[in-house]
Amino acid sequence: MLKDFFMLAARSITHRRMRSWLTVIGVFIGITAVVALISVGLGLNKTVEQQVAGVFGVDTFVLVPKGSFGPQRHAGGSSDQYALDLEFLKSIPGVKVAAAVRQRTGFVQGPTKADGTSTQGFLPVMGLSTELVNEFESFTGKLTVQPGGRLFLPEDKDVAVLGADTAERLEAKVGDTLLIAGDANKELNLTVVGIMAPNDEEASTGSSGGFSAGMQPAQSKDTIYVPYDTMSLLWGEASDVLVTLVRTQPGADVDEVADRVEKELNARGSEVSSITYSDISDAIGTMTTTVSAFLAGIAGIALLVGAVGVMNTMFTSVLERTKEIGVMKAVGARNSHILTIFLIESGLMGFVGGVVGTLAGLGLSALASMFIGRFFGVQMAVVASPALILITLAGSFLLGAFAGLWPAWRASKLPVVDALRYE
């Protein structure tokens, strides 16, 4: 019987072809907007997660100054450097590798020039763990030095690598000696072993994209880089760490290790928070979900307009077919039959709008992903979520049926005699 009701509904839809199509278009626009926006939102989310995963790997976490990440972040309330006992950190169970970055401003005297003078001044000095360069390239990007130079080796102590601009200003070459003064009359003579390639910034954007730039302390052209341990010869124990990267033992639970590290370091006076991959993806998830929900809300308005269109068409249809309804009742149709036929009719229009709209929405989101991807220079993930498609199709039928509920109910309640007398 239901099959026959579908047939009756379909007949009356195709009978009023023009109006039915216009109604379907109303639904179609709304569904297209919803599907496209949600798909782009999902794609965006996935893309960002892929990017983050590429940088982080799942076994790595970062230690940043307390309160500098997450919803409780507050401006100026926290210092942007912290104290750290790197050797202690390395000894915490679950930690495999750890690398940190210290930063100070030091008095620097360049090599003696031919005329006996030398350039001097205050410059930023950064201490980098050797592991930072070897183990965490996805964070730092590829650090490259100009030909003839090199980066740090594990046994290095009294050496420095110069940013390209610094080398130029100090007129220093590989093999020259610099003098750096630290706290309390501590000073060291450092041999220049390498000069950063001037195009470092471009080189570093390759694998890690824009994300690591924010996490990346090394790479400034006017900085002097020294081995991490050399910093303590100049400035004592580390109280000036910018960022620490930690890789966990294989098989360890990263979030658990990160929590333990954070707790133990804080107990020893390091004001740090850990950020794991899941923290970041949660934060991104929240952000993109909010954005998607907002966009879907806008699309929902379009959908509502479509629903009102269906309702309007159904009211017209009921009015036009008053006599038909009377005849159907006179030949034995129950009220529930009439209700069902009209609900199927409006549901079908919603469904057709849903099918066309889903296809168009997926197409549109693929297109939009292409443009967004090209704009930001990334490969955007295109997401065609089966759940989304199923929900949309079922939802569009229900939307149509729901919009038709009132008109259909009115149709079913028409008294037979009045309907028969209707001209």
Place this chain on the structure above:
Amino acid sequence: MPLLDLRGVTKDYKLGKTVVHALRGLDLRIEKGEIVAIMGPSGSGKSTLMHILGCLDVPTSGEASIEESQISSLSEKQLVELRGHKIGFVFQTFNLMQTLSAQQNVELPMIFQGMKKKERAQRATELLTMVGLADRVNHRPNELSGGERQRVAIARALANDPEILFADEPTGNLDSESGGTILELLKRLSTEYGKTVIIVTHDPDAAAIAERIIHLHDGRVVEEVKNA
């Protein structure tokens, strides 16, 4: 024991503040297998009477019963049931579904009774053959002549094998030739198939096939004539 029995039936329609008395105390008995014509000037209450006899409407007062059951005491559901099984209607303006073929139009009442597709199709074909439209089963109403449409409507009215067939001005929109075919058909339903046929009409030809003619005026029966 009459099939249809009306005693003192009135029907009022409220139109704003005024009340239209469409039927004003009407007594009428119709026996099973009879063929009856109801005549009278426009507005005399013929259609109203037919709607009450056909269980499409209930009287304002008085008693109307069909096979001993009081119409006013029946629930809406029981009325629907009666309409579906015992009663068939034929209208002046045919009232076929424009979107359906002749066959589908005839199947419609059987769909509402939940009859199986195969059974339905077979019965529809039989009925269309009986009314002489075996070669028109797939035509839409707008591809049929008026007389043919009315024959489809009669086939539809017979779909659930009702006991009583009501026809409101069945020949009103037809020329005398196709009207004649319709009347012959209605007569045959009474004589061959034992149906009770009630025809509301202005047409003397239509009245001529009836065994009994009931004249209405102003909502009352003014005359009953037995045809020879």
